[in-house]
Amino acid sequence: MSSSLVLSLVTFVYLLAALAYGTGWLFRRSVLNRCATWISWLGVGLHTAGMLLRWMESYRMGFGHAPLSNFYESLVFGAWSVALIYLLMEVRYRSRELGVFPLGLAFFTMAYASFSPNVESKIQPLIPALKSNWLIAHVITCFLGYAGFAVACGLGIVYLLKGPNKQPDNPGSGIRARIPSIQSLDELMYQNVVFGFLLLTVGIITGSVWANSAWGNYWSWDPKETWSLITWLVYALLLHARLGRGWHGRRIAWLSIIGFSCVIFTYLGVNFLLSGLHSYAR
Amino acid sequence: MDQKNGILDRSYQFFASVKLSLFLFGSLAATSIVGTLIPQESTVEQRLREYGPKLSALIEVLDLADMYHSWWFKVLLGLLSVNLIVCSLRRLPQTLTLLRAGSQTMDPARLQKMRHHARIQVPLPLSESQRLLASRLGRRYSCQWQERDGGWQAAAEKGRFSRLGVYFVHLGVLLILGGALIGSVFGFRGFVTIPESGTVDRIFIGSKHRVLPLGFAIRCDKFTVDFYDTGAPKEFRSDVSILEHGDMVRRAAILVNDPLTFKGITFYQATYGSEPSDIVLQLNDVTSGKKLRLEVPFRETIVIPGTKDRLVVMDYAENVGNHGPALFIAAAREHQQPASAWILVKQPAFHGNRIGDLAITAESFQNSFYTGLQVKKDPGVWVIYAGFSLMLLSMLFALYGSHRRMWFLLDQGSGGTKIMLGGHSSKHQAAFEREFTKLTQEIGDLSAYGNAHV
Numbered sequence: 132m133s134s135s136l137v138l139s140l141v142t143f144v145y146l147l148a149a150l151a152y153g154t155g156w157l158f159r160r161s162v163l164n165r166c167a168t169w170i171s172w173l174g175v176g177l178h179t180a181g182m183l184l185r186w187m188e189s190y191r192m193g194f195g196h197a198p199l200s201n202f203y204e205s206l207v208f209g210a211w212s213v214a215l216i217y218l219l220m221e222v223r224y225r226s227r228e229l230g231v232f233p234l235g236l237a238f239f240t241m242a243y244a245s246f247s248p249n250v251e252s253k254i255q256p257l258i259p260a261l262k263s264n265w266l267i268a269h270v271i272t273c274f275l276g277y278a279g280f281a282v283a284c285g286l287g288i289v290y291l292l293k294g295p296n297k298q299p300d301n302p303g304s305g306i307r308a309r310i311p312s313i314q315s316l317d318e319l320m321y322q323n324v325v326f327g328f329l330l331l332t333v334g335i336i337t338g339s340v341w342a343n344s345a346w347g348n349y350w351s352w353d354p355k356e357t358w359s360l361i362t363w364l365v366y367a368l369l370l371h372a373r374l375g376r377g378w379h380g381r382r383i384a385w386l387s388i389i390g391f392s393c394v395i396f397t398y399l400g401v402n403f404l405l406s407g408l409h410s411y412a413r
Numbered sequence: 414m415d416q417k418n419g420i421l422d423r424s425y426q427f428f429a430s431v432k433l434s435l436f437l438f439g440s441l442a443a444t445s446i447v448g449t450l451i452p453q454e455s456t457v458e459q460r461l462r463e464y465g466p467k468l469s470a471l472i473e474v475l476d477l478a479d480m481y482h483s484w485w486f487k488v489l490l491g492l493l494s495v496n497l498i499v500c501s502l503r504r505l506p507q508t509l510t511l512l513r514a515g516s517q518t519m520d521p522a523r524l525q526k527m528r529h530h531a532r533i534q535v536p537l538p539l540s541e542s543q544r545l546l547a548s549r550l551g552r553r554y555s556c557q558w559q560e561r562d563g564g565w566q567a568a569a570e571k572g573r574f575s576r577l578g579v580y581f582v583h584l585g586v587l588l589i590l591g592g593a594l595i596g597s598v599f600g601f602r603g604f605v606t607i608p609e610s611g612t613v614d615r616i617f618i619g620s621k622h623r624v625l626p627l628g629f630a631i632r633c634d635k636f637t638v639d640f641y642d643t644g645a646p647k648e649f650r651s652d653v654s655i656l657e658h659g660d661m662v663r664r665a666a667i668l669v670n671d672p673l674t675f676k677g678i679t680f681y682q683a684t685y686g687s688e689p690s691d692i693v694l695q696l697n698d699v700t701s702g703k704k705l706r707l708e709v710p711f712r713e714t715i716v717i718p719g720t721k722d723r724l725v726v727m728d729y730a731e732n733v734g735n736h737g738p739a740l741f742i743a744a745a746r747e748h749q750q751p752a753s754a755w756i757l758v759k760q761p762a763f764h765g766n767r768i769g770d771l772a773i774t775a776e777s778f779q780n781s782f783y784t785g786l787q788v789k790k791d792p793g794v795w796v797i798y799a800g801f802s803l804m805l806l807s808m809l810f811a812l813y814g815s816h817r818r819m820w821f822l823l824d825q826g827s828g829g830t831k832i833m834l835g836g837h838s839s840k841h842q843a844a845f846e847r848e849f850t851k852l853t854q855e856i857g858d859l860s861a862y863g864n865a866h867v
Contacts, residue, residue, distance in 0.1 A: 375431035
């Protein structure tokens with residue numbers, strides 16, 4: 132079985148998981164939610180196998196490298212990160228209510244990667260600049276960080292939708308009642324931002340050390356670098372506002388949404404709208 | 414005098430404030446966007462064409478085409494450094510006091526005012542409860558036990574150094590900014606091209622074409638480029654020798670991602686190209702009928718022997734007008750205007766292969782590679798790397814660690830031990846609450862735990 136077949140299969144497993152989470156949430160069926168968790172873990176397992184298979188295939192083609200080198204592979208790894216980060220959060224905080232969002236995101240990312248004609252999924256050999264051990268560390272840390280920010284942004288949106296419900300313990304009615312309490316949303320959002328911030332910092336640092344060994348410049352204000360710094364500054368602002376000025380709730384939710392917009396622009400906007408050293412990521 | 418102190422005090426407060434940090438993060442982020450939208454290091458002409466005179470003037474005034482090195486961006490970075498330093502200096506003494514304050518004596522009234530507190534009764538004698546609790550806590554906390562009029566008091570804490578994490582993160586950021594400053598003051602960035610078997614002992618700095626002698630020479634012994642079957646480049650490799658006073662002191666290969674450092678100067682594989690060498694020309698003066706066979710170097714003006722005419726091969730192109738490779742040659746003959754022409758290599762009979770009345774045929778030449786190396790000296794890099802490591806390590810402590818403190822009061826009650834506990838955490842209140850609740854339950858179950866071991 133080829134890796135691209137496995138990875139297209141993963142797309143449908145994620146769709147199934149998202150649907151199960153969604154219906155379980157809407158119709159209050161915790162059985163469905165539990166099923167969704169198992170389906171998601173199955174998806175992540177297959178996804179991991181698919182990426183490993185692709186890695187092996189690249190060796191069979193004679194220029195083996197980790198599947199982290201072009202746009203298709205980054206989308207695939209990004210979807211994997213989002214699903215995994217969410218599932219780990221589920222294990223830690225025992226809350227299954229919001230799985231439809233991260234698994235939905237993983238599904239759409241995989242669907243775009245697998246079926247969009249704009250995304251080249253062929254395994255390509257590495258150009259000289261990418262031949263470095265820093266590649267793996269850089270891409271993995273950046274995308275795990277992005278995944279943390281994605282989950283935080285989703286939680287932020289849910290927080291704002293849950294809306295101006297001032298009484299903290301009033302469960303309300305309808306869908307609103309079926310999401311975690313406002314306090315735990317706030318806490319989860321913060322935890323995901325902290326994780327993302329730490330990983331983004333490692334990502335920027337590994338990228339910088341790598342750039343210094345490849346091009347002799349640890350920082351060249353290339354648009355990708357600059358946008359990653361902008362993202363970092365937005366989240367630094369969020370953390371300082373929370374820890375230093377006691378911001379909570381809606382403000383943090385908004386900052387987390389703004390931060391993730393910067394992530395999206397760093398990842399996609401820079402590739403498609405601006406040009407620079409990262410142009411091979413197209 | 415008072416007022417002067419007031420101003421000093423207020424500016425100190427201002428520079429130490431988190432508000433200023435938030436403002437600086439926001440404005441650094443917002444202004445950085447501008448630099449990614451306006452092409453950096455463009456020329457005045459390009460900007461005039463792209464943006465028109467008014468916007469160009471604005472770009473000029475604010476230095477937006479080299480924004481990240483503009484005075485106002487440096488001011489923002491400078492303010493950030495001042496903010497970091499002043500803020501840390503203001504808060505550090507309080508933190509150190511907090512850390513030095515060991516176990517205070519605790520009384521029930523204070524304990525009950527804590528955010529988290531509980532009262533438990535366990536059906537065990539006082540000494541037994543104390544022993545079991547001490548062994549329970551000892552695994553997770555550093556504890557200090559004291560006897561206290563008929564009972565026991567314990568002060569437990571963990572993660573106290575997480576309070577210092579933030580200072581080391583900030584020190585890391587300062588090291589990074591300082592390293593960048595060191596690099597820009599004491600370092601340089603330059604460029605050099607070396608033809609195969611050519612030697613250079615100087616490089617070009619920046620765009621101003623300043624020449625910098627290296628203090629040694631570097632020779633390109635061989636340049637190779639490999640391609641994959643797909644046609645994509647696989648490897649660029651320059652085999653070089655370092656020469657000092659004419660003696661070879663080192664041989665090395667420079668590859669992308671694998672630079673060479675010699676005496677603090679680092680060479681990076683940046684580009685390559687090919688240029689003709691060993692060019693042999695046949696010159697035929699149509700008027701005088703004189704013929705000449707001549708070997709000329711690339712891009713060096715020579716005087717044609719026996720005349721006062723000068724000639725230079727200025728350029729080479731792989732394909733000119735679909736007629737194959739061609740040399741661009743300029744000639745300045747005595748009493749004539751200088752003139753130039755593309756001389757087609759593969760078509761010697763082409764009528765345009767002449768400059769004035771000088772017909773030229775390119776008899777032969779070699780195509781040899783030259784390598785383009787980025788040359789850099791940056792003594793600040795190690796400071797920056799130290800800053801990176803410090804920042805990362807201490808970020809772990811600052812973001813994931815929290816200073817958790819708890820106090821316990823044990824008293825003999827009727828039919829068991831009365832235990833009061835209370836505590837607080839510097840961060841992660843929700844997690845601490847879970848921990849506190851769990852510990853309270855465990856203490857409630859102490860007797861069961863004790864019996865199981867008896």
